[in-house]
Amino acid sequence: MRLTTARRSTLFAGLAIASVAVLTACGTASGGGDSGEEATELGDYEGSVSILAWPGYVEDGSNDPSVDWVSAFEEETGCMVESKTYGTSDEAFSLMKTGDYDVVAASGDASLRLVAAGEVAPVNTDLLKNYDGIFDFLKMQSWNSVDGVSYGIPHGYGANLLMYNTDVFPDGLTSWSAVFDDAAANSGKVTAYDSPIYIADAAVYLMATQPELGIENPYALDETQLAAAVELLKAQRQHIGEYWSDYLKEIQAFETGDSVVGTTWQVIQNSITTGNTEVVLPDEGTTGWSDTWMISSQAKSPNCAYAWLDYIASPEANAQATAYFGEAPSSQAACEFRDDCEAYHAGDADYASQIWYWSTPIADCLDGRTDVECTDYAAWTTAWQEIKG
Amino acid sequence: MSSAATPHVTAGVPQPRDTPARRISVFLSQHARVRLGLLLTAPLFWLGLVYVVALAALLITAFWTVDSFTGQVRTEFTLDNIITVVTGSLYQTVTLRTVGVALLVTVIDIAIALPVAFFMAKVAGPRLQRILVIAVLMPLWASYLVKAYAWRSVLAEGGVVDWMTAPFGGSSPGYGLPAVVITLSYLWLPYVILPIYAGLERVPDSLLEASSDLGAKTWRTMGSVVMPMLWPSIIAASIFSFSLSLGDYITVNIVGGANQLLGNLVYTNVGAANNLPLASAIALIPVAIMIVYLTAARRSGALENL
Incomplete structure (x- = not known):
């Protein structure tokens, strides 16, 4: 049996439609599970x-x-x-x-x-x-x-701390401004945490430097406040050498001098062997x-x-x-x-x-405001991708 | 054996026992279509389910949406993701950057691969040829990650590149797009050399001699004899380096500094943002680019010679 071209393409179209229908039918329509009851007593261990x-x-x-x-x-x-x-x-x-x-x-x-x-x-x-x-x-x-x-x-x-190279900053640092307003001084050698949640670090800095924005909680940002944080981070982006999410990558970058200032964890400071880095909890406060x-x-x-x-x-x-x-x-x-x-x-x-x-940003403002809607984590993710460009 | 034809000896061969296996075998030998069907089921199942359905699932997911807080995929049809991807300036910038990197990597790889492959196929003796093929294949024995991290330390401040260029007043390009192009060019080079080498192997030496006898100089022979025959291999090689570069996100993470390519956007949307539909929509961009690329290659007639 030989199919004509027309019949064959009809067959393929039919197959395609059928498979699409099947896929849609067995899609991921499962709704959110119920959150369950808390246990009142414990039984035997399951092994x-x-x-x-x-x-x-x-x-x-x-x-x-x-x-x-x-x-x-x-x-x-x-x-x-x-x-x-x-x-x-x-x-x-x-x-x-x-x-x-x-x-x-x-x-x-x-x-x-x-x-x-x-x-x-x-x-x-x-x-x-x-x-x-x-x-x-x-x-x-x-x-x-x-x-x-x-x-x-x-x-x-x-806490997410500020790490700096003591050769570059012999007098030490006490403010996040080294990675924001003064980042240009070390352009290309600034590092930051690669996650949408890092927007909160910018918000913490804005709480201290731009009180008129009225940020009460860095995880409860309305549209204007988020835009201000994004603007700050986009300016910072010009001077970023690399973003890190793998802590081994940051250890190496600070040891070679590819990064000289940026956000970090205590464990990273403990792991760096070159001895020319220092960490500080800046005056503005921090995320953690x-x-x-x-x-x-x-x-x-x-x-x-x-x-x-x-x-x-x-x-x-x-x-x-x-x-x-x-x-x-x-x-x-x-x-x-x-x-x-x-x-x-x-x-x-x-x-x-x-x-x-760290707290998940949600539409119901975490700081208790009810007159505005806050930006949620999805909005932060989109913003973060735009910041990285 | 001629004796097989005589009835006397045939009688001595016992009648095969009528087992179920034999009955199936008889049935299959008489029904060619069933036999063919059974033989093709496994590969077609693979092609259909694993390959086509996976692509179809990708396409369909792009039309769904995600509940932003609970992260559940909602199976309602919407064009939002496609519209976002097509109109968003972020995606346009990143697409251009990705295509630029992929093109640059392809051009660099072909420029390096052509002389190397020509030397391997036409100049080197059989013994050196074998050694060179092994040398080209050797990097493939090491893990992708090891090679990418090796380039990270090569390009680091005070690394090998810094040390080598310092006497001439240069320095390492640091982490960024140049580092991505260098690393990807290195990673895909074997995939580009091998098809071109195979293509050159098929160019008979007699043609080169004939061209020379007719008075053509080196470049004329290259342009009029070798290149037309080599063109399909170059296209095939470019498909490797171009498509592999289009989808890469690990190298960019390791040596790309603060840059992101399409692969990173897909990765963060699946992992960080947990937005599978948007990731699917973004993943359609390289698919579309490759379709355009392959169609153009087909128009040029290159694919028919493969």
């Missing part, structure tokens, strides 16, 4: 738990034999840990949507989105005996609770992260998940994990297992108050 976390949060000795706080948990509870790491909050959000993970360590720029998408369940903190010891200024904050319901247990926190262990609403092992939350908040495990990552622990008791709590200003409420912890 395994899968965990999604930042690199360095779940170490079982396979990266470095001396860095292991997972084995003790496995021996204690019989819950075998499977872990996966992620590189950005956005990746964590995408991975959680697969429903494959029982527990996630989420930063504030992911946690609220996870709650809104129904991917995480409320956490009954009465079932966690280590919850009481945690610093009060970390509990029930806007990034780990919604309407007075807790969605997880705080892990550790840290406060991570939360959350439980998936589709958790297959909720009891092991609760056990992990409780274990990782216990002083010794929390001290090991936060020390390895390079951040402040969540409780004073954990400092007894660390000798560097001072460097991270653990428990220093004044220091902590200068930090605007």
